[in-house]
Amino acid sequence: MKEENNQQIEPVSSVMKVFAILNALADHKSLGVTELSQIVMTSKSTVYRFLQTMKMLGFVRQEGDDDRYSLTLKLFEVSAKALEHVDLVALTEPYMAAIGEQTKEALHLGIRDGDNIVYIFKVDAQYNLRMQSRVGGRNPLYSTAIGKVLLAERPESYVRDVLAQTDFVPSTSKTHRSIDSLLVELKEVKALGYGVDNEEQEEGLRCIGAPIYDRLGNVIAGLSLSFPTLRHTPEKFEKYVGLLQEAAAKVSAKLGYTK
Template identity: 85%
Template sequence: MTNEENNQQIEPVSSVMKVFAILNAMAEHKSVGVTELSQTVMTSKSTVYRFLQTMKMLGFVSQEGDDDRYSLTLKLFEVSSKALEHVDLVSLTEPYMASIAEQTKEALHLGIRDGDGIIYIYKVDAQYNLRMQSRIGGRNPLYSTAIGKVLLAERPESYIRDVFKDTQFVPSTEKTHRTIDALLEELQQVKVQGYGVDNEEQEEGLRCIGSPIYDRLGNVIAGLSLSFPTLRYTPEKFEKYVSLLQEATSKISEKLGHTK
């Protein structure tokens, strides 16, 4: 590719820029007229009208009756939604997990819900000799894991009770929840603080912190957790780990289309 061709490629195309200027301006209003749009985007009324008619033909804009007021359709949302469907959660999350693992040397897991349990769909092992016993595809209960707690915390009580209606709470350690009522009480705190904790509930001597990942509709679709032995726990480390996880899951959620 020649320098001339390269320069031509990065030259902004004025008509494309005008189309997006119109779209951005329309996004600020339920409906808007040609005159107002032309003033906002600083383009002649005739040019704006031609663009609007083309966008209307393509289904991105609708016209209110025969007047000159136009509004955006959901076509743009449909297009962006299709793009989001192709986002691979693992490939999107992996760089953040690798970064946190490098900073902390501890194990990280990405998990999703499966019935009354969670499934690990990706992991990064700890760089220490003492490691968590887990594997990709492995399953653990919702009620005794940090990821499980963040997957449930924002759900209504009726939904949570329905999830566990046929579940027997089997204690893995002395600290595992024995009843759904005990779990529900903790989930209230998880919802408020924005992260969940497994305090030796799944495995003795092991603590986990989990943070939620949201989709574009604001639903928690996955959880990212960091696990570490209690012997390496300090309040300072704990706060650092929470901050790292929440910063990562916030960025991942944004890339999935979630806005606060």
């Protein structure tokens, strides 16, 4: 049966009761049928039938023989599958565009692939003098702001494993030459909540990166802003850090991350 586009759909009472039960169980460790019937204002027999169906489907469990019920992780599994399909670029693009308009500088979204970062989205600077990069382009983890935030919260053993076969090529005089040197800076990056490429990848170019977290608290991407040192001021630097961290936090929240 086709519905008219402007017709208001009436809520289905049984569906609403099911969600009322789920919400009640989410607010309590466990509840009995009597308590649930009082909370959702439905007869005990109806609540019991709903619970048995939800139990059969794996959304609730019955605790022993004491007639108490609690949620399983089934709802988490369902929501996790939905989050897996969230497009990271689509989530991040509006924030990058807004920061680009405000700063006129280049922005990049990057992820790790082996011992490199890969740019999966970018916003070009509005100046003639700007960073030369492309979506799909790669740069080393050890000399980039994004690379540093991708590694900073990982254990030392993880960093050493990822970079075990990496040749630390000195792109500039400021490039890290070893894992040990990088590890010292990564402690500072973790404490500050952002990373900096201080002319390590290219002379005359600085870059600031902020971490993006998934629902489990893992850093899965980095959001960065690049600018020539001739346009650098301490005031701009602090402003850029704030803009990046705020945007990265909002994207992380949309991915299910709660600090």
